[in-house]
Amino acid sequence: MFITLEGPDGSGKTSQINPLAEFLRQQGYAVFTTREPGGTPIGDQIRTVLMNLENTAMHPRTETLLFCASRAQLVEEVIRPHLAKGEIVICDRYADSTLAYQGYGHGKDLAQLRLLLDYATGGLTPDLTLLLDIETEQGLRRRQTAGSEWNRLDAYEIELHRRVRNGYLELARQEPQRWCVLDASQPTEAVQAALRELVMRRMPPAHTLNVR
Numbered sequence: 001m002f003i004t005l006e007g008p009d010g011s012g013k014t015s016q017i018n019p020l021a022e023f024l025r026q027q028g029y030a031v032f033t034t035r036e037p038g039g040t041p042i043g044d045q046i047r048t049v050l051m052n053l054e055n056t057a058m059h060p061r062t063e064t065l066l067f068c069a070s071r072a073q074l075v076e077e078v079i080r081p082h083l084a085k086g087e088i089v090i091c092d093r094y095a096d097s098t099l100a101y102q103g104y105g106h107g108k109d110l111a112q113l114r115l116l117l118d119y120a121t122g123g124l125t126p127d128l129t130l131l132l133d134i135e136t137e138q139g140l141r142r143r144q145t146a147g148s149e150w151n152r153l154d155a156y157e158i159e160l161h162r163r164v165r166n167g168y169l170e171l172a173r174q175e176p177q178r179w180c181v182l183d184a185s186q187p188t189e190a191v192q193a194a195l196r197e198l199v200m201r202r203m204p205p206a207h208t209l210n211v212r
């Protein structure tokens with residue numbers, strides 16, 4: 001079972017992944033969690049290049065390819081081996097982030113991106129994708145550090161984040177059997193409860209999986 005967490009910035013993916021994994025372990029499942037970009041020694045080096053504020057000259061296509069390079073390594077080195085052991089793998093962001101941000105957000109060609117993603121992942125698609133949906137401003141506001149002023153992002157940036165959010169919702173509409181959309185504006189505990197319920201509804205009983 002390969003589960004991905006997706007959603008706009010500040011929707012709570014990173015906050016929710018470990019409590020979800022812990023809950024599933026308590027239910028008897030073997031669970032491995034990872035994140036993008038990074039998750040491998042090579043991927044972490046790529047992450048450093050992607051995050052480096054000095055890399056202002058980075059072209060959008062370079063950025064897309066670096067995300068995909070990190071993902072390719074993660075799939076082969078980490079995700080597939082853990083899935084092969086019968087474990088549940090939960091990943092904080094995956095290929096759909098590229099469609100949402102580079103595709104819907106930055107307006108890059110979706111069909112081209114899908115080909116690239118298929119190449120990068122070797123065709124590995126999540127069994128379940130949980131979309132933590134949140135209104136754009138609320139998600140961005142959450143990312144402000146406690147006590148700091150709400151810095152109004154310029155109109156272009158806000159618009160980009162709106163397109164990302166709507167892109168995610170469109171992706172979920174296109175593949176309703178894979179995606180589940182959650183209201184991530186609720187308090188942390190309520191979002192976690194909803195996540196647990198959704199995942200358990202899709203999960204085969206622990207004893208039928210080849211673990212332990």
Ligand SMILES: Nc1ncnc2c1ncn2[C@@H]1O[C@H](COP(=O)(O)OP(=O)(O)OP(=O)(O)O)[C@@H](O)[C@H]1O
Nearest residue numbers: 008009010011012013014015016142143186187188
């Ligand atoms: N349900 C919630 N209610 C209020 N604050 C929350 C909630 N979930 C997360 N937060 C807070 O919002 C901030 C962003 O959360 P988090 O880092 O989990 O989001 P994310 O989806 O991983 O964002 P990014 O895409 O930027 O990595 C954190 O400070 C976190 O504590």
Ligand SMILES: [Mg+2]
Nearest residue numbers: 013014015092
């Ligand atoms: Mg995060």
